[in-house]
Amino acid sequence: MSGSEANSATILATADEARPPDAAQPAGAPATLCAAANLTEAGLYGRRWLVAEDGRLRVYGAGGRWPENLPRGPAAGAGPPWDGSHLLLAVPPAAAERTGPVFDLALSEVRGARVEPLVGAATLLLETPAGPVPCIRFTPELSADFGLAARMIGALARGEPPRIDPRDLPQHCPRCGRRLQPGTRICPPCIDRGAVLRRLLGYAGPYRWKLAAVTALMLTGVALSLVPAQINRALVDDVLEPRRNLHLLGLLVLAMLGTQIAGRGLSVVQGYIGNSFGSRIVGDIRASLWGSLQRLSLGYFDKAQIGNLMSRVSQDTSRMQTFLTGSAQQFLVQAMQLLGVLAVMLAMNWRLTLVVLIPAPFTVVVSRAIWPRIRRLDRRLWHTVSRLNTVVNDALGGIRVVKAFGQEGREVARFGGVNGELVARNITVANMMSLFGPSFTFVAGFGTLLVWYFGGILVVHRHMDLGTLLAFATYLGMVLQPLTFGSRLITDLTTSITSAERVFEVMDTEPDVGEAAAPVAMPRIEGRVSFAGVEFGYVSHLPVLRDIDLDVAAGEMIGLVGHSGAGKSTMINLICRLYDAGVGTITIDGVDIRRIRQDDLRRQIGVVLQETFLFDGSIAENIAYARPDADPFEIMEAARIANAHDFILGKPEGYDTRVGERGMRLSGGERQRIAIARAILHDPRILILDEATASVDSETERQIQEAVGRLVRGRTTFAIAHRLSTLRSAHRLAVFDHGRIVEIGTHDALMDRRGVYYRLVKAQQDAHAAREVVVG
Amino acid sequence: MTVAMDGPPGVGATAQPAPAAVGLRRLEPGSLQLRRGPRGEVRLLLPDRCHLAVTLTRAFPLSRPGGWIAIRERDGAEVGLLPDGACLDPESRTCAEEELRLRYFTPTVTAILDIRDEVPGGRGGGAIWELETDRGPATLHMPNTNEHVQTLPDGRILLTDRAGNRYEIAGLGDLDPASRRRLAQFVWL
Numbered sequence: 001m002s003g004s005e006a007n008s009a010t011i012l013a014t015a016d017e018a019r020p021p022d023a024a025q026p027a028g029a030p031a032t033l034c035a036a037a038n039l040t041e042a043g044l045y046g047r048r049w050l051v052a053e054d055g056r057l058r059v060y061g062a063g064g065r066w067p068e069n070l071p072r073g074p075a076a077g078a079g080p081p082w083d084g085s086h087l088l089l090a091v092p093p094a095a096a097e098r099t100g101p102v103f104d105l106a107l108s109e110v111r112g113a114r115v116e117p118l119v120g121a122a123t124l125l126l127e128t129p130a131g132p133v134p135c136i137r138f139t140p141e142l143s144a145d146f147g148l149a150a151r152m153i154g155a156l157a158r159g160e161p162p163r164i165d166p167r168d169l170p171q172h173c174p175r176c177g178r179r180l181q182p183g184t185r186i187c188p189p190c191i192d193r194g195a196v197l198r199r200l201l202g203y204a205g206p207y208r209w210k211l212a213a214v215t216a217l218m219l220t221g222v223a224l225s226l227v228p229a230q231i232n233r234a235l236v237d238d239v240l241e242p243r244r245n246l247h248l249l250g251l252l253v254l255a256m257l258g259t260q261i262a263g264r265g266l267s268v269v270q271g272y273i274g275n276s277f278g279s280r281i282v283g284d285i286r287a288s289l290w291g292s293l294q295r296l297s298l299g300y301f302d303k304a305q306i307g308n309l310m311s312r313v314s315q316d317t318s319r320m321q322t323f324l325t326g327s328a329q330q331f332l333v334q335a336m337q338l339l340g341v342l343a344v345m346l347a348m349n350w351r352l353t354l355v356v357l358i359p360a361p362f363t364v365v366v367s368r369a370i371w372p373r374i375r376r377l378d379r380r381l382w383h384t385v386s387r388l389n390t391v392v393n394d395a396l397g398g399i400r401v402v403k404a405f406g407q408e409g410r411e412v413a414r415f416g417g418v419n420g421e422l423v424a425r426n427i428t429v430a431n432m433m434s435l436f437g438p439s440f441t442f443v444a445g446f447g448t449l450l451v452w453y454f455g456g457i458l459v460v461h462r463h464m465d466l467g468t469l470l471a472f473a474t475y476l477g478m479v480l481q482p483l484t485f486g487s488r489l490i491t492d493l494t495t496s497i498t499s500a501e502r503v504f505e506v507m508d509t510e511p512d513v514g515e516a517a518a519p520v521a522m523p524r525i526e527g528r529v530s531f532a533g534v535e536f537g538y539v540s541h542l543p544v545l546r547d548i549d550l551d552v553a554a555g556e557m558i559g560l561v562g563h564s565g566a567g568k569s570t571m572i573n574l575i576c577r578l579y580d581a582g583v584g585t586i587t588i589d590g591v592d593i594r595r596i597r598q599d600d601l602r603r604q605i606g607v608v609l610q611e612t613f614l615f616d617g618s619i620a621e622n623i624a625y626a627r628p629d630a631d632p633f634e635i636m637e638a639a640r641i642a643n644a645h646d647f648i649l650g651k652p653e654g655y656d657t658r659v660g661e662r663g664m665r666l667s668g669g670e671r672q673r674i675a676i677a678r679a680i681l682h683d684p685r686i687l688i689l690d691e692a693t694a695s696v697d698s699e700t701e702r703q704i705q706e707a708v709g710r711l712v713r714g715r716t717t718f719a720i721a722h723r724l725s726t727l728r729s730a731h732r733l734a735v736f737d738h739g740r741i742v743e744i745g746t747h748d749a750l751m752d753r754r755g756v757y758y759r760l761v762k763a764q765q766d767a768h769a770a771r772e773v774v775v776g
Numbered sequence: 777m778t779v780a781m782d783g784p785p786g787v788g789a790t791a792q793p794a795p796a797a798v799g800l801r802r803l804e805p806g807s808l809q810l811r812r813g814p815r816g817e818v819r820l821l822l823p824d825r826c827h828l829a830v831t832l833t834r835a836f837p838l839s840r841p842g843g844w845i846a847i848r849e850r851d852g853a854e855v856g857l858l859p860d861g862a863c864l865d866p867e868s869r870t871c872a873e874e875e876l877r878l879r880y881f882t883p884t885v886t887a888i889l890d891i892r893d894e895v896p897g898g899r900g901g902g903a904i905w906e907l908e909t910d911r912g913p914a915t916l917h918m919p920n921t922n923e924h925v926q927t928l929p930d931g932r933i934l935l936t937d938r939a940g941n942r943y944e945i946a947g948l949g950d951l952d953p954a955s956r957r958r959l960a961q962f963v964w965l
Contacts, residue, residue, distance in 0.1 A: 041816075043878050045912030119837070120942035121881030131829050132850055133815040139881070141939035372893065376962065380921070 032156060035149040036090035037138035039121060041102060048102070049093050050124070050136050050149060052156055057110060057126070059103035059136050060093055084161045087152040089145050089170065103135055110157040113150035115143055115542075124150060145170070147542070163535060165582025200320070200500045203281045210277045214329070217270040222336045224263045226344055229474040231256050236467030270329075278325030285503060286317045292507045316499035323496030341478045348468055355454050356476055359446040366443050370436050377429045384425050388418045447476055513580050519597035525604045525685040526589045527554035527716035529575065534584035536574060544570045546739045548584065557717040559727035561757060562736030568720045571736075572688050575718060576605055588686070606684030608675050608711075614666070619648055620655040622674055626682040634681060641710050642677035643703040644670070669700035676707045687712065689719040724761055733757065801856035803847065805863035810871040818875050820847055820855060827855055832875050838928055841880075845872070882942045883909035885935070888955035891962050903962060905935070909943060916941060921962045933963075 033052035040046035040061070049060045105126065112127040113135070121139055124146050125132045138146060148164060155162035171180045204211055235252050239245050290313065345353045395402060395411045402411055451473050458464035531550040537543040545567045552558050560568040573579050574586060577593055586593045593601070606626075614622045623638055624630045630638075635655065639645040647670060651657045659666055659674075666674070679687065689708065709729065712719075721727050733750060735743040735757045743755050750757040809821040810830075817829040827849060835844040835857065845858040858864075861872050887908040894902030894917065903921060907914045916937035918924045926934040933945040948956060 039881070043881060043911065045883075045909075045914065118879045118881060120940065121878070123878075128815075130815070131817065133817070137878070139939065139941050141941075373961070380963075383920075 030086075031088065031092045032086050033149060033152045034088045034090050034092040035142075035145050037136045037142060037146070039137040039139060041137070043121075043137070048136055048138075049090065049098075050146075051092050052107065052153065053092075055107050057103075057105050057107055057135070057153065058101040060101050061099040084155075084164065087148060087162065087164075089149065105133070105135075107153075107157050110153060112157065113153040115146050115150055117143065122146070126153070144168075144539075147539075163533075163583040168582060196497050196500050196504065199504060200324075200497075203284055204277070206284075207277045207280065210273050214270055214273050214277065215332075217266055217273070218329070218333050218336065221263060221266045221270065222333065222340050224259055224266065225337060225478070226340055226475075227259045228256060229471040231259070232474065233465070233467035233471040236470055237465045238467075241466055274329050275325050278321055278329075281324055282317050282321035285320065286313065289313060289317065289503055289506055296506075316503050319499040320496050320503070323499075327496070337478060341475050345472065345475050345479070348472065349458075349464065352451070352455060352458070352464075352472060356447045356451050356472075357479075358450065359443060360479070362443055362446075366439075374432065374436065377432060381422075381425055381429050384418070384422050388415075388422055391415050391418050447479075448473060451476055513577055515598050516595045518595075520591050520595045521597050522589070522591065522600045522604075525600070527685045528552065528587075528589050529686065529716055530587050531574075532585050532587075534574065534581045534586060536570060536579065536581040536583070538570075538579075544739050545574075545581075548741060550734060550741060550744070552716055552718075554589075554716055555714055556732065557712055557719060557730045559730035559733040560718060560720045560736065561724065561727065561733050561760065563760075566736035567739045568736055569690070572607075572690065572718060572720065575686065576607065576688065577601060604685040605688065606679040606682045606686070606715075607688045607690070608672075608679050608708075609690045614659045614671060614674060616658070616660065618656045618658055619674060622659060623655075623677045623681055625678055630681055635677075638677040638681035639674075641680050642673045642707040644673035644677050644707075647673070669697075669704065672704055673707060676704070676711055680711055685715060687715045687717045689717060689721075724764055735760070801854070803856035803858045805858060805860060808858075808868070809865065810868040810875075812871055818871060822855075830855060832872060832879065834876065834880065837880060838934070841876075845876070880942075881911075882934075882944050883907075883911040883914060885909050885943050885945045885951075887952060888958045891958050907943060914941070914943065916943065925963050 031051045031053040033050070035050045037048040037050060037059075038045060040048060047061065051058050051060060105128075109128050110126050111129070114125055114127070116123045116125045116134075117140070121137055122143050123134045124136050124138075126135050136146075148168060151164050152162050173180055231252055235249070239249050239252065293313070342353070391411075391414055395415070402408060451469070455464065455469040455472060459466055459469050529550075529552040531548045534545060534548040535543050536545045548571070550558075560571060562568055574581055575593075577598070580594060588596060588601075615625065620632070620635050623635050632655075636645060639648055639655075648655055648657070657665075659671075689712075705726070712729070719727060719730060727733060728747065730747075732744060732746055734741050735750065735755075737756055743750055743753065743757055745753070751761065803822075807823055811819045811821065813819050813828065818832070820827040820830045827847075829850050830847050831850060833846040833848060834841055835846055842861050843859060845861055847855045847858060849855065861869060861876075864872060885907050889906040889908060891903055891905050894904055903918050905916045905918060907916065916935065917939075918935070918937050924936045926936075928934060931947045933948075935943040935945070937943075945951065945959075948959075951959070
């Protein structure tokens with residue numbers, strides 16, 4: 001497996017924890033398990049330590065300090081692999097620090113343990129012959145830790161090695177040793193901002209000539225922007241004040257025109273180049289992010305939430321774009337302009353320069369104080385707008401329901417409520433802006449008043465020319481501009497670095513379900529599938545499947561039966577290797593599924609899902625999705641076997657009929673038969689059927705069943721059906737209950753047993769009968 | 777917040793019995809007793825039998841914290857629904873209050889010491905709150921103030937954080953002016 005397995009196990013002993021291991025251990029054997037909790041028995045915040053030692057399980061209150069960062073767990077690459085003999089998630093408190101124990105139970109009385117989630121808290125429950133016993137309490141962020149502790153307790157109680165996937169052990173920042181949030185490898189305090197920026201700028205590599213051109217244009221632009229004030233000065237000092245040199249007037253005005261044209265022209269060209277280059281860089285980043293997302297395994301998408309990922313693809317990249325095309329360029333221009341203007345001003349009159357810069361720090365302070373407030377208000381306003389949108393969306397999407405229940409009046413009132421709120425908040429925000437804008441301009445403009453006063457004195461005493469004073473005033477305006485925007489630009493920089501980090505994090509994530517180091521090529525799978533002691537949970541401390549042992553012969557059809565949520569779909573996900581089981585092994589033809597070359601595996605497993613997903617395209621393209629090189633005859637043959645050929649030819653555009661987004665233009669039965677045709681063309685050795693018949697009329701159902709019957713022949717098949725009657729053709733049925741296989745056998749054998757399966761069948765027959773009564 | 781059973785029970789519901797035969801069982805407060813077992817588990821004593829370890833779940837935790845409490849076996853099988861916890865005998869009532877207080881871990885905020893942006897400059901909307909609560913000091917990380925601050929019709933404010941912790945502000949009037957001011961910067965009140 002991946003490098004994370006090469007973990008060190010001696011979890012203790014970081015330099016900063018600075019507690020010698022022998023001091024942490026009281027007399028007797030060292031603790032085999034220690035975890036820290038943060039709630040007391042009375043439900044207050046407080047420290048509690050769960051320790052397994054001397055064959056007993058104890059909870060101590062301790063006077064010791066709460067480990068600021070829970071001690072270093074297996075950090076990547078250091079030490080020998082975890083041997084499972086110890087699980088120290090916290091530093092066991094030294095004997096002198098211990099108070100209690102407040103809980104004490106012999107391990108021999110414990111059969112197992114599990115985390116029971118409460119509301120806003122959770123409990124570790126110990127299974128004892130006398131029933132479950134609550135042992136220690138904690139807030140939800142510690143659930144994962146105690147999930148591991150529960151497994152360790154189970155292992156200690158049974159005297160077996162713990163069934164813990166090393167990847168579930170807490171990960172620590174290799175640099176500072178802080179514990180990382182599950183599912184991320186980023187340690188926020190340790191981010192090297194410079195490195196992120198360098199990587200971001202690395203994407204500019206291919207466009208370096210454009211970058212150079214933009215920089216050159218910027219410099220020229222800044223130089224040009226300094227010229228008009230000098231022309232003004234000459235105009236006043238040499239023409240207007242002496243009231244002569246009329247020949248110069250025309251020249252100076254022409255020069256002004258020239259600089260205007262050149263300056264504006266330059267900024268247009270600079271904008272063009274800058275825009276194309278910023279957008280392309282972000283385009284490159286977005287494409288590479290999308291590539292990374294497609295490569296990642298399904299487990300990542302469960303943990304990451306789709307909405308979050310969508311915002312990374314769209315929002316974060318667009319923030320980076322705003323930065324690269326807007327803020328970054330603006331920032332450079334402003335910074336260069338600031339330097340240029342200051343240089344010219346100092347050259348003209350350094351004393352006056354120092355005087356007029358007095359208000360500058362204030363502007364910076366004021367803008368730093370005001371911007372976050374305005375931004376916060378703005379964000380809250382945005383949320384109110386989005387709530388209004390939700391109301392509209394809701395009511396329009398559910399318009400049939402609204403009409404059917406005659407609730408139009410209520411919807412109008414609901415909209416009115418949110419609308420009124422929005423109006424009030426809009427006014428608040430607008431008022432704030434109206435107040436802040438002018439106050440800000442006032443502070444920023446204060447320097448100009450100083451120029452007029454002190455400069456005026458200088459001019460009256462003839463220490464300075466009038467033109468110089470005017471030029472000074474103009475330059476001053478140019479200094480204040482970058483200062484006022486400066487702090488906002490810095491925030492922009494911070495946020496785009498954050499966005500860049502989030503994007504790079506996705507790019508850097510290794511897929512959990514990776515290709516083995518030396519994958520086994522299996523050009524033709526026979527189809528023997530076996531599960532041995534498999535345990536799996538989407539979140540490690542809440543197992544969905546437990547103790548799964550199942551051997552399936554090649555070509556056998558196994559029906560998976562059970563209530564929804566019993567673990568049937570999870571079984572399917574494991575067979576397809578959308579996830580890897582943390583504990584136990586799954587083999588195909590005797591080879592561990594994790595070692596089989598992924599291409600070979602994917603090519604020989606076919607899936608017909610409950611929700612058949614068709615892509616927008618023609619029927620032919622959808623049938624050939626897994627084998628784009630299939631020739632038209634093969635496609636039609638597959639459709640024929642799937643009983644789809646006739647209805648497809650009945651359509652005016654035949655196999656070229658577009659199915660519409662998600663196949664919306666086809667009926668449910670048509671979509672299913674196309675999905676079956678797709679699986680037939682794919683010709684898998686192992687087939688997964690997830691409730692292949694749903695709500696269709698009986699003739700269509702007969703056709704689908706017939707198609708499924710042909711599809712199944714000669715392949716190992718796992719079939720989930722909620723209607724048990726559709727599983728008649730299965731060789732054996734595996735009955736799932738609360739994540740375990742509780743019964744296995746043929747339909748008849750299971751009916752004779754009068755167990756879980758029997759009750760399921762009876763319940764379904766009753767429901768069916770009830771429906772017939774209602775309908776008939 | 778008073779975790780106790782002070783919420784109004786379903787007054788209207790008492791008048792009309794639930795439709796028969798859907799399997800909901802109504803427990804009469806007079807006919808049952810709740811007691812602590814030796815290991816801290818809750819025992820339910822009914823006239824005809826005894827359940828050794830039950831859990832209590834509020835059906836309407838926000839609108840009726842004291843009414844309609846579901847009593848279930850550990851495995852989720854429902855024993856019945858208690859319309860009003862206040863009518864239990866004193867010992868049972870204490871036991872139920874304790875159990876609910878443990879199950880619904882919702883510290884009440886007594887002061888807001890600080891609210892600051894998670895990212896300097898406030899982009900992204902994340903905020904870190906430093907709170908003083910009736911169960912001790914707490915720090916919560918809130919991804920955004922929009923979905924994680926919920927104002928209830930009776931004026932209580934419910935805060936939730938990234939990890940799933942829950943905190944409650946009983947009413948604005950209970951907070952000191954400084955806390956109120958800090959709150960107002962981040963939340964429309």
